[in-house]
Amino acid sequence: MNNLLTIFIAMVIVNNIVLAKFLGLCPFFGVSKKLSNAFSMGIAVTLVMLIASVSTSVIYNYILAPYKVEFMKIVIYILVIASLVQIVELTIKRTNIILYNALGIYLPLITTNCAVLGIALINSAENYTILESMVGALGAGIGFTLVLIIMSGIREKLDLADCPKSMRGLPVAFLTAALLALAFVGFNGMV
């Protein structure tokens, strides 16, 4: 239990996937312009990450590791994740049209989101069990959502700020991320 809590906290703040591991930067800079979009994107990523981690973890522990074909994991994982995203998209479309309208456009983007594959790879590199992978993925998803929301809150205000012309847009977003990452460095040593 203690171990699971450590993994969770480490994934949410100490080893935050965006600010410390640099995964999922494209949606981080692309979707973080509005608060409501950021929240939807965060939820969609968390959902896919959770399902993808559990399935890749099952495949790794019961198929790849026993038969010593770990080197196949890159090809297998990317196929699993791509088809999972399709299935999740179709399921949400059939069952909950409101949720689909909110998340719809983000779901296809998630296939090439390096955070999802990244978490699957971290799980197998650390030799996590299925339960540990699940907790890790949940932590990573929550960490992603948290940072995305903070960032979009800042960027909504930043649009009104009068900054030099050459700094506008992406450069100032990077500098904001630098300050945010610096704040998160403060959590180092917590776990």
Add this chain to the structure above:
Amino acid sequence: MKEGNKTTFWKELAKGIVISNPVFILALGLCPTLAITNSVTNALGMSAGVIFVLLCSNIIISGIRKATPVLVRIPVFIVIIATFVTILSLVFEAYIPPLYKSLGIYLPLIVVNCIILGRAEAFASKNSVLLSAADGLGIGLGFAVALIIISFIREILGTGSLEIFGRQLFKLPGLSLHPLTFFISPPGAFLVIGILLALFRWIGVIKDE
């Protein structure tokens, strides 16, 4: 005919390095750019890997472009790319284990690097093998140039010295005693790229959007 082919080859090559530099101008492939630029050695290893995968996948994808059904092209591209990344990671693991270790999960993550799938979809699936090879090489070199610039700045400021594959090239007197370790930490990566992007816009290399 041959002469014409040659000039377009060089044009495609140059285009990737300067006019549509994947990192500074298109802002693609940011994850590896930020994560592994803490040393020049890592940047060189990652660049070599990306150039290899981009070149091979562009050649193969453009070679089979007429046989690929349009509906399933994306999965086909992804499997081709993933195959080359697997080859690359096995080669790195066997011949340069220290580099393989320091690149960590970012080596397999080349699969989801948007630059590679982007070039497959936007260029290699529509153009001849020779042009696609030039495009792959050009974009790959553009990526390498960006990575080397960023990692050079970060390593010099962050450690005060420059070390390539374990061999120390030079050492700055004051800085190596009290290095600004901030620059090799994650926040430093964001800061360096942000300032470089702003600088390139300021001197007019990047046009405003």
